[in-house]
Amino acid sequence: MNDRDEILVRIRDLSVTYHTRLGPVSAVDHVSFDIRRGEILGLVGESGCGKSTLGKALLRMIAPPAEITGGQILFEGEDILTFDERRLRDFRGRKASMIFQDPMTSLNPVQRVEDHLVEAVEVHEQKVDRANVLERVATLIERLGIQKRRIHDYPHQLSGGMRQRVMIGLGLVLNANLIIADEATTSLDVIVEAKLVDQLREIRDQYGVSILVITHNIALVAEIADRVAVMYAGHLVEMGSVYQIFDHPLHPYTRGLLRSVPSIKLDDQEELYKMAGEPPNLTHPPSGCRFHPRCPDRMGLCSQSQPQLREVAPGHWVQCWLYQDHPEKESPTLEVTE
Amino acid sequence: MSEVLSTPKKTENLVEVHQLKKYFPVQKSFLDQFLAGRVDYVRAVDGVSFTIRRGEAFGLAGESGSGKSTIGRLVIGLEKPTAGQVLFDGIDLASLDAESLRRLRARMQVIFQDPMASLNPRMSLGEAVMAGLKIHFPESADSHRETAMKVMERVGLTPPQFFFNKFPHQISGGQRQRVVIARALVTHPELVLADEPIAMADVSVRALLLDLMVQLKREYNLTYLFITHDLATAKYICDRIGILYLGKLVEVGELREVYAHPLHPYTQALMAAVPVPNPHERRTMPMPEGEIPNPIHPPSGCRFHPRCPYARAECSTVEPEQRELRPGHWVACHFAEQFMG
Ligand SMILES: Nc1ncnc2c1ncn2[C@@H]1O[C@H](COP(=O)(O)OP(=O)(O)O)[C@@H](O)[C@H]1O
Ligand SMILES: Nc1ncnc2c1ncn2[C@@H]1O[C@H](COP(=O)(O)OP(=O)(O)O)[C@@H](O)[C@H]1O
Ligand SMILES: [Mg+2]
Ligand SMILES: [Mg+2]
Numbered sequence: 001m002n003d004r005d006e007i008l009v010r011i012r013d014l015s016v017t018y019h020t021r022l023g024p025v026s027a028v029d030h031v032s033f034d035i036r037r038g039e040i041l042g043l044v045g046e047s048g049c050g051k052s053t054l055g056k057a058l059l060r061m062i063a064p065p066a067e068i069t070g071g072q073i074l075f076e077g078e079d080i081l082t083f084d085e086r087r088l089r090d091f092r093g094r095k096a097s098m099i100f101q102d103p104m105t106s107l108n109p110v111q112r113v114e115d116h117l118v119e120a121v122e123v124h125e126q127k128v129d130r131a132n133v134l135e136r137v138a139t140l141i142e143r144l145g146i147q148k149r150r151i152h153d154y155p156h157q158l159s160g161g162m163r164q165r166v167m168i169g170l171g172l173v174l175n176a177n178l179i180i181a182d183e184a185t186t187s188l189d190v191i192v193e194a195k196l197v198d199q200l201r202e203i204r205d206q207y208g209v210s211i212l213v214i215t216h217n218i219a220l221v222a223e224i225a226d227r228v229a230v231m232y233a234g235h236l237v238e239m240g241s242v243y244q245i246f247d248h249p250l251h252p253y254t255r256g257l258l259r260s261v262p263s264i265k266l267d268d269q270e271e272l273y274k275m276a277g278e279p280p281n282l283t284h285p286p287s288g289c290r291f292h293p294r295c296p297d298r299m300g301l302c303s304q305s306q307p308q309l310r311e312v313a314p315g316h317w318v319q320c321w322l323y324q325d326h327p328e329k330e331s332p333t334l335e336v337t338e
Numbered sequence: 339m340s341e342v343l344s345t346p347k348k349t350e351n352l353v354e355v356h357q358l359k360k361y362f363p364v365q366k367s368f369l370d371q372f373l374a375g376r377v378d379y380v381r382a383v384d385g386v387s388f389t390i391r392r393g394e395a396f397g398l399a400g401e402s403g404s405g406k407s408t409i410g411r412l413v414i415g416l417e418k419p420t421a422g423q424v425l426f427d428g429i430d431l432a433s434l435d436a437e438s439l440r441r442l443r444a445r446m447q448v449i450f451q452d453p454m455a456s457l458n459p460r461m462s463l464g465e466a467v468m469a470g471l472k473i474h475f476p477e478s479a480d481s482h483r484e485t486a487m488k489v490m491e492r493v494g495l496t497p498p499q500f501f502f503n504k505f506p507h508q509i510s511g512g513q514r515q516r517v518v519i520a521r522a523l524v525t526h527p528e529l530v531l532a533d534e535p536i537a538m539a540d541v542s543v544r545a546l547l548l549d550l551m552v553q554l555k556r557e558y559n560l561t562y563l564f565i566t567h568d569l570a571t572a573k574y575i576c577d578r579i580g581i582l583y584l585g586k587l588v589e590v591g592e593l594r595e596v597y598a599h600p601l602h603p604y605t606q607a608l609m610a611a612v613p614v615p616n617p618h619e620r621r622t623m624p625m626p627e628g629e630i631p632n633p634i635h636p637p638s639g640c641r642f643h644p645r646c647p648y649a650r651a652e653c654s655t656v657e658p659e660q661r662e663l664r665p666g667h668w669v670a671c672h673f674a675e676q677f678m679g
Contacts, residue, residue, distance in 0.1 A: 046540035159629050189401035189567065194611040195625050216540060219570070219613035223620055242617040260545035261615045262570040266597055272545035272574060278510050279540075 008177055008210050009035040009058065014071035016053050016062060025282045027053040029234040030071070032309065033317075035178065038208045040200065042225030042242070044218055046257075046279055050234040051214045055180045058212070059092055076177070093124040096178040097171030101186050103163035107155040113141070113166055114151040117173050124174055140169050143206070145199065161192035165199065172207060179203075182214040197224050218261045222246055227315075230254050233280055233290035236309060240316035248338055250318040253291045289321065301328050312336040343441045349428045352529055352561045353390035353413060358383055358422035360408050364634060380633050382408040384585035385422070387660070390529075395555060395562035397572040397593065400582030401608075401630060406565045409582075410531050413563060414446045415439050426529070444474040447522035451534040453514035457506040463495070463517050464502035470525040486524055492557075493520045493550060512543035519550065523558060533565045548574050569612050573597065581605045584633055584641045587660070591667035601669040601677050604642045640671065648673060 016028040027050040035041055043051050053066065060080055062068050073080045080091060100106060107116060117137040122128055141151055144165045155163055164184055171179045181200070185193040201224065204211055213224055221228055221242070228245040230238040230253065238251040249255045259273030277294040280286055286293050292302040301321055305328075309319040313336045325333050361379035383405045390396040398406045411417040413424055415431045424431045426442060434442060447470070450456045457466055467486040471478070490498040493516045506514055515536065522530055536547045552575055555562060566572050572579055573593065580590040581602065589602040600606045603626075610623040626645040631637055637644050643653035650673065658670045663678065 046542060161629065189630075190569075190611040191401065191607060191625050192629070194613075194621065197613075198625070217613070218541065219615040222615045222617045223613035225617075246615065246617050257541060258615065260541050262544075262548075262568070262574055263615055264570040264573060264597065264609060264612045265614060265619075266573070266594060270574075272548065274546050274549055275542040278512055278543060 006037040007034045008037045008076065010072070010074040011035075011058070012072040012074070014054070014057060014073065015069045016050075016057050017067055017069045018053075019065045019067065020283065023283050026234050026285060027066070027282055028057060029285075031231075031234075031236045032071075033229055033236055033239055035210050035212060036227075037177070037210055038204060039226045040204055040211045040213060040224055042221035042228045043212060043214045043231065044216065044221050044228060044257075045231035047216055048279055048282070049231045050282075051216075051231055052182055054231070055098065055182050055212065055214050058178075058180060059096055059098055060088055061092075061098070090124065093120065094174050095176055096180065097167075097174075097176045099164060099167040099171075099179065099181045099184040101183040103160075103167045104155060106167060107163065109155055112152050112154055113146070113158070116166065117141075117169055120170050120173055137169075137173060140173055144169050144172075144203075145195075159192070160188050161196060164188070164196055168199070168203065172203065172209070175207070176209060178210045178212065180212045180214065183216070184213075185220065186215065186217070193220070200224065218257060219263070230257070233285055234282055235290055235319060236317075237291065237320070238318045239309075240313075244313070244316045244338065248316075248336075250312065250316070250323065250336065251291075251320050252295045252297045252322075256294075256296070289319075297322060299330055301326055301330075304328075313338045343429070343434075343438055344444065346445070346528060347427050348392070350391060351389040351425075352392045352427055353396075353563070354423075354425040355389070355409070355413065356387050356423040356425075358386045358409065358412060358424065359420045360405075360412060360417065361420045378634050381585050381636060382633060383412065383419075384636070386582075386585070386587050387422075388580050388587060388590055390561055390563060391578075392528075392561055393559060394577040395564050395575050397564045397566060397576030397579035398582060399566055399569055399572055399579060399608075401567060403584075403630065403633065404582040405585040406567075406582060407533055410448075410533050410563060410565050414448065414529070414531050415443060444525060445527055446529045446531065447525065447527040449518055449522050449530060449532045449535040451537050453511065453518045453538075454506060456518055457514060459506055462503050462505055463490075463509070466506075466517060467521045467524055470521060474525050486520070489520045489524045490517075493517075493523070493554070494546075495520065512539060512546065515539060515543075515547055516550070519547075519554070523554060523560075526558065527560070529561050529563065531563045531565070534567065535564075536571070537566070537568065544571070551575060569597075569609060581608065584630065584636050586641055586670065588642065588671070589667075589669045590660075591664070595664065595667050599664065599667070599677070599679075601663055601667070601674040602642075602671045603646050603648050603677075606677070648676070 012032050014028055014031045018025040018027055045051055056062055057068055118133050121133045146162055146165055185196050200211055225242045228242050229236055232253045238254045249258055256275040260275055288303045288305050289307055292298045307319050307321045307324050309317050310324055311317050312323045322334050360383040361381055364378040364380060400406055412419050464486055468482045471482045487498040490501060495501040495516050536544045539547055564576055576593045579593045579596055580587050583604050589605045600609055607626050610621055628645050639654045639656055640658050643649040652672055658672045660668045660670045662668050663674055
């Protein structure tokens with residue numbers, strides 16, 4: 001068993017609800033999965049399926065009108081949902097950090113790059129030696145490919161790609177174990193995005209940090225992730241290694257999604273698959289399997305009863321009646337051999 | 339004159355763009371300008387030439403700030419060039435007065451990226467779709483409603499009666515983009531400028547919209563100027579493509595030809611950067627150094643030379659001309675022969 005098989009975060013039956021005027025929105029519904037130490041885990045799905053809500057819940061950054069309505073988040077064995085404010089603050093600074101699509105919202109416009117990093121250390125570590133901190137920050141900046149002189153720049157003087165690297169730096173300077181990148185490359189141009197992808201990989205290799213990459217860009221996940229979790233309408237519908245997901249997608253949603261992704265390669269399909277319908281409104285999620293109204297393989301059972309997330313091949317999980325027995329099922333359960 | 343403007347002459351090239359330039363003055367305080375003793379310009383488009391054949395989908399691709407949208411606005415006459423020419427169906431846009439330009443523009447339509455921003459929230463969808471008819475064909479007011487319904491049905495807003503009196507906030511993002519497409523097609527334009535039309539849509543919706551745009555092009559005999567930052571999406575709709583870098587066209591040709599044999603180092607990098615939905619084919623090519631330079635003071639010679647892994651001395655001093663190195667495939671690089679295999 002190597003380091004990568006060791007589990008950093010265990011998420012169990014996690015549910016998050018938004019209380020809105022139109023009723024409760026079940027944005028994350030009984031979701032369970034693990035994040036391993038040192039892995040890059042891709043969390044994909046179309047917009048509105050609950051990715052960001054799940055990401056924020058992992059840092060307990062859920063505030064009204066949203067509420068964590070159930071479950072556990074075991075970080076290195078401890079349930080962060082039981083932490084008091086003080087422990088929570090420490091956890092967020094030191095153990096886990098988050099990068100968003102627009103880094104300007106998280107950076108202080110009147111604070112230089114260096115001050116951001118130094119302050120992060122001073123807030124979370126007692127008895128720090130300033131010279132030592134400055135040295136740590138300088139080393140880190142260099143590893144992130146930011147020129148030394150840029151350390152005295154203000155956030156608005158940096159390009160989008162550089163700001164994202166400063167955000168990554170804020171996590172790394174405290175040796176965080178988990179970085180959550182929520183659409184962190186989405187507004188960047190492809191070449192800048194590609195460089196950030198290389199950087200995230202290097203950082204994982206050097207620091208052994210786990211990275212949860214949240215994105216609606218399925219091709220990006222193929223490029224960067226070790227494992228992939230697919231969300232649909234608040235549910236985790238499939239999970240496996242990046243090869244299992246892309247070579248043998250099992251859930252009809254995953255299959256449809258992969259066939260609708262445009263590819264630049266000329267020998268790939270000439271026409272994209274056209275999936276019927278659009279994701280549902282989560283104030284009134286469909287009964288049974290939430291994907292059933294759009295599913296080409298739907299059976300009578302699918303609108304009545306919700307399937308469980310099951311491990312159908314080693315490390316490959318899917319939440320679909322095609323792969324599970326039920327007394328009312330008309331067709332035989334599919335065997336998965338990989 | 340009005341005949342000429344409203345009836346196609348059927349020139350082979352619907353659009354011809356010659357040495358087009360657009361410089362925007364940099365907004366500075368009067369004092370700064372006075373102290374600097376000059377006005378600086380953003381060279382958004384800096385000498386671009388290409389043609390769009392009747393019935394083809396011509397793609398313009400490049401990173402943000404490369405000048406795509408500015409070229410789009412120049413082509414449909416929404417903006418006046420600093421220098422150079424745009425010919426639409428053989429007519430020089432600069433030769434037209436405001437009224438003539440307005441008449442000519444009935445033959446062009448635009449689809450923008452954000453449907454929410456381009457639809458009036460207080461106008462019903464039916465009204466929005468009919469708006470173009472009211473402006474350009476006031477004489478046939480009796481049939482506007484029926485024409486609009488037909489187009490709405492065709493773009494998948496079915497039944498059209500259901501959508502006609504709805505408002506933008508009452509429908510999904512994908513449906514809103516269909517409304518914008520219906521609104522553009524209802525006047526039977528010849529040229530459709532689509533500026534990142536589906537960039538905001540999700541994959542499943544995007545595949546549907548892309549397919550719709552391909553079908554409509556065939557049915558309505560449309561010519562597209564399709565602007566995108568996404569080379570993968572372009573593959574499914576464009577016949578030819580031009581690659582922009584800092585206001586310059588670095589490469590242009592049939593899409594399949596350019597994608598199979600990219601001859602400019604920038605095109606090569608841009609293509610390699612696009613993630614492929616296959617974990618077995620991860621990128622190995624390193625990305626260019628640095629970032630896109632400032633378009634106010636672009637690099638001398640070839641604008642890509644400071645980041646180009648193949649740059650030689652000549653590249654920083656002599657600006658490369660467009661050369662046709664393979665049939666119909668033009669590239670602006672002094673040393674592109676080395677990539678011809
Ligand atoms: N502040 C909010 N108030 C009410 N509903 C919300 C709010 N934020 C998100 N939601 C709802 O929660 C669901 C999941 O949203 P989100 O987690 O942002 O999805 P994703 O990141 O996958 O796009 C969506 O249906 C969305 O409408
Ligand atoms: N109205 C304007 N005034 C000043 N600068 C502009 C204006 N419009 C565009 N620019 C500048 O021109 C360059 C090209 O912009 P644009 O055509 O929008 O590029 P793209 O569509 O490829 O992202 C950018 O540097 C942009 O900041
Ligand atoms: Mg999100
Ligand atoms: Mg643009």
